[in-house]
Amino acid sequence: MSIDKKLKVAIVGAGPGGLAAIIHFLRVPNVDLSVFEAARELKEIGAGIGINQNTWRHLQLMGVAEKFEQFFTRGDGTKMDVENRNGTNGKLISRRYQSTDPNTPARSRIERYKLQNALLSAVPKGLIQLNKRLTDIKEQEDGVVLIFKDGTSEGPFDLVIGADGIRSVTRSYAFPDHKLSYTGKTAYRIIIPGEAVAHIPDIPQGSCFWHTKDTHIYTNPLDNGLFEIATRAVIPDETGSKVSWGTEVPKEEVVGHYTGYCETIRKILDVPEKWLEFAIFGGPRLESVIHGGRIALLGDASHPLSGAFGAGACFAFEDAYVLSKAVDQALKNGTSIAKALKEYDEFRAPHYKALYQVLDGYARTAEEVKSLNAELSDDEFVEEIVQKGLAGNTKWIYEYDVTKVWQEKLDSALKGEDGLDKSLAPGVAAIAVTA
Ligand SMILES: Cc1cc2nc3c(=O)[nH]c(=O)nc-3n(C[C@H](O)[C@H](O)[C@H](O)COP(=O)(O)OP(=O)(O)OC[C@H]3O[C@@H](n4cnc5c(N)ncnc54)[C@H](O)[C@@H]3O)c2cc1C
Structure with missing residues (x-):
């Protein structure tokens, strides 16, 4: 693509994933961004959302973490953060205290609207077009056209990002065989x-x-x-x-x-x-979440994990980051968007594969605990499962630093250590300066 022509990017959906995609793509030069959201107004339903270490790190990366500090009074390390208890008798199984470190979230849970408002604070007013429910997609030689419930259509776009959640219309279009249950x-x-x-x-x-x-x-x-x-x-x-x-x-x-x-x-x-x-x-894991060189899914649209890890919002943030970086790199290097999408896909797929494997592992752990000692009382079973979960192998999910792993990938591409095209190298240098 020539440098004087802007890349026309459409984001469908303005949930946590779509909002993060806006924030990350606003940092990519030469992008003309359009955002379409089905809701008439942006409001979050009344429920809480977990803020883990990786979510917090990413909120800092997007420049919105400080928006949360007004809601917390960080204590001296003696304020209770989270406990696990036996539900039938109330017995304490484990307890953790609130963090005093500003590089970690003070509380592990907040209302969802606070997350949404923090993200929205970094989005220019008027960018999100509301009441635009995507109903169909048409692929043409000159780009992708989006068709909406109100009878209008928009496009053609060079790139469409499906951030339209678990019941994604973009996913149904790109992967009609994928079914939720x-x-x-x-x-x-x-x-x-x-x-x-x-x-x-x-x-x-x-x-x-x-x-x-x-x-x-x-x-x-x-x-x-x-x-x-x-x-x-x-x-x-x-x-x-x-x-x-x-x-x-x-x-x-x-x-x-x-x-x-x-x-x-x-x-x-x-x-x-x-x-x-x-x-x-x-729904089952999609091995690939890109389509036709111009459509990419992210967040729940790409992998409906149903809140299994209490970190779905952050997975969507990470997707948005990697996708924006891959596209940025393509624009800098003059390589194709289709290639950028492939890099996005190849980068994120192993991470999601590992997450799905953990889910299978949860079921196995319960079976294992049952089979190891059939005499276990219900209370002992609960204690064992919780302790196994706490000691379990999920820390890597919350410690994962997508910027670091992406940089490592670029560094090894620069050294020619993996299969990536060496033409990435100039882009790597540019990214290292602008990051
Ligand atoms: C019970 C439960 C508990 C959870 N707990 C946590 C937690 O503690 N921590 C955490 O991080 N995650 C949690 N999650 C997961 C988290 O809610 C999701 O992973 C996260 O919201 C995904 O963001 P998203 O932007 O991909 O999708 P969504 O949040 O679903 O946003 C999709 C957006 O797209 C819009 N949209 C949908 N269809 C269309 C269309 N056709 N056209 C235009 N716009 C459309 C929607 O209106 C919405 O605004 C939980 C999930 C569940 C089910």
Whole structure:
């Protein structure tokens, strides 16, 4: 592409992945960015989101981490951050304290709207076109055309980034055989005023996972006097009708799943009259998330991991970063966008493969614990599973530094140590200066 012609890039979806893609692509010179979002207004539903070490590092990279500090008072290292407890008897299994280090998140959980607002603060006003629901895609010789529910179309674009979430229309277009299915698990979530549960004794002062053999419940006093409750239930879908996402359900539909929990939890669950139900869907791993040299998926659109690691937003950030860097490099080197997409695909695919392997491992661990000692009581089983999970091999997910790994890849390309085209080298030098 000639240097005087701007690359026309469309981002579909303005969730965490789309917003991160905007922030990263705004840093790429010679890009003409269009963003289309189905929602009429950008608002996040009331629930919390986990902020891990890698999420925090990436928020710093995007220049928005300090937006969160106003919500935290970092303590002296003695404030409780997160506990794991046995859900049936309340016994403490593990506890961690809040970090005092500004390079790590103070709290491991915040309301989702705060994440969204922080990301939005770095996005120019008016860039996101709202009420633009993508319904179809047309590929032409001169680019990709997006067709919307309102009857309009936009394009042609040189690159379309599908950041349109778990039910991605972009994915359905590019990979029509990929199907989602209900995982058999449903989450109920709600945020209520903290004073509504203040009378209940023994509520932990920080985030707490309450585990039983089959399910868990999460309680969390948020700042601004709010209190979050998130639960998981195993619910078979006999009618095949589970499609809900954020549907309001009455208390009676929720509490019955948790009668075996300790009194503290039962009292907490009894407080909200209404809950939001999230039937959890997932899908198999896509080996490739690019199509036709001009379409790339990211975030939940690319890999619907259903919140399994509590880090899906960060996976989407990492995708957006790598994609923007690969495209930046192509523009600097005058190589094709199709090649940049291939590099993006090849860089991210092994990471996602490893994540899916961890998921398989979770199921294996539970089976292993069961088979090692069939005599294990439910309480012992819970303790063993939690301890194994804590000691388990997932630290690498949260410690992963995508900028470092990307730089290492570029460095080895510069040295000609891997299969990458040597023509990357000038781009590497340019990136090293501008990073
Ligand atoms: C129960 C649960 C708990 C979770 N907990 C955590 C957690 O603690 N920490 C964490 O990091 N992650 C968590 N996740 C995962 C996290 O929510 C997602 O991974 C993350 O939101 C993915 O961001 P995204 O931008 O890819 O998709 P989304 O957040 O789904 O955003 C997609 C955007 O695209 C828009 N859109 C959809 N279709 C169209 C269309 N056709 N045209 C135009 N726009 C469209 C949507 O309106 C939306 O704004 C959890 C997920 C679940 C299910």
